Amino acid sequence: xxxxxxxxxxxxxxxxxxxxxxxxxxxxxxxxxxxxxxxxxxxxxxxxxxxxxxxxxxxxxxxxxxxxxxxxxxxxxxxxxxxxxxxxxxxxxxxxxxxxxxxxxxxxxxxx
Amino acid sequence: xxxxxxxxxxxxxxxxxxxxxxxxxxxxxxxxxxxxxxxxxxxxxxxxxxxxxxxxxxxxxxxxxxxxxxxxxxxxxxxxxxxxxxxxxxxxxxxxxxxxxxxxxxxxxxxxxx
Numbered sequence: 001x002x003x004x005x006x007x008x009x010x011x012x013x014x015x016x017x018x019x020x021x022x023x024x025x026x027x028x029x030x031x032x033x034x035x036x037x038x039x040x041x042x043x044x045x046x047x048x049x050x051x052x053x054x055x056x057x058x059x060x061x062x063x064x065x066x067x068x069x070x071x072x073x074x075x076x077x078x079x080x081x082x083x084x085x086x087x088x089x090x091x092x093x094x095x096x097x098x099x100x101x102x103x104x105x106x107x108x109x110x111x112x
Numbered sequence: 113x114x115x116x117x118x119x120x121x122x123x124x125x126x127x128x129x130x131x132x133x134x135x136x137x138x139x140x141x142x143x144x145x146x147x148x149x150x151x152x153x154x155x156x157x158x159x160x161x162x163x164x165x166x167x168x169x170x171x172x173x174x175x176x177x178x179x180x181x182x183x184x185x186x187x188x189x190x191x192x193x194x195x196x197x198x199x200x201x202x203x204x205x206x207x208x209x210x211x212x213x214x215x216x217x218x219x220x221x222x223x224x225x226x
Binding site for chain 2: 033035040041042043044045048088099100101102103104105
């Protein structure tokens with residue numbers, strides 16, 4: 001079945017550093033979604049990408065839809081303590097466009 | 113932005129009892145809602161798709177008689193965990209579909225079964 005892989009699994013960075021995380025799939029996705037989940041909360045949509053090659057920003061966040069449609073990356077610039085959380089990539093399933101498949105997540109810790 | 117609420121946010125119950133969790137879309141109508149389960153340090157796993165006015169569609173391995181879903185209106189879906197056991201303890205999250213490929217998530221419900 002469709003699976004998403006994320007790397008790295010976890011990151012520990014100093015406040016102010018830039019962050020880059022990756023999401024890959026063995027199959028093509030037509031939409032890439034990036035969510036952030038704070039501890040004990042539901043995921044919040046950060047960025048949605050709809051077109052191969054698309055580069056989209058949301059404040060300090062930038063995400064790109066890979067040209068092969070099998071990968072996407074998310075960058076966070078000048079990290080701050082509130083960036084702490086788990087970042088999930090996600091995409092609609094092949095068999096049902098409604099179903100969203102989530103990657104395993106990248107856990108980000110920011111050291112003040 | 114679109115807001116989805118869940119109630120309760122936290123529930124502790126005895127083994128064998130049933131627990132109902134509500135999911136509401138506050139500022140939009142959702143014909144489709146989704147229920148996820150998340151174990152500690154794991155990703156979200158889709159349990160079922162809830163469709164307004166019709167039966168829910170369950171993912172493979174999810175017992176429909178144990179996890180009862182009702183989507184009686186365009187803004188409310190409920191998940192009832194029947195005869196809960198300690199292994200059902202988890203973080204349950206709902207989402208509501210706003211557009212074809214965008215879902216907004218509720219804040220989650222932490223269920224602890226003693």
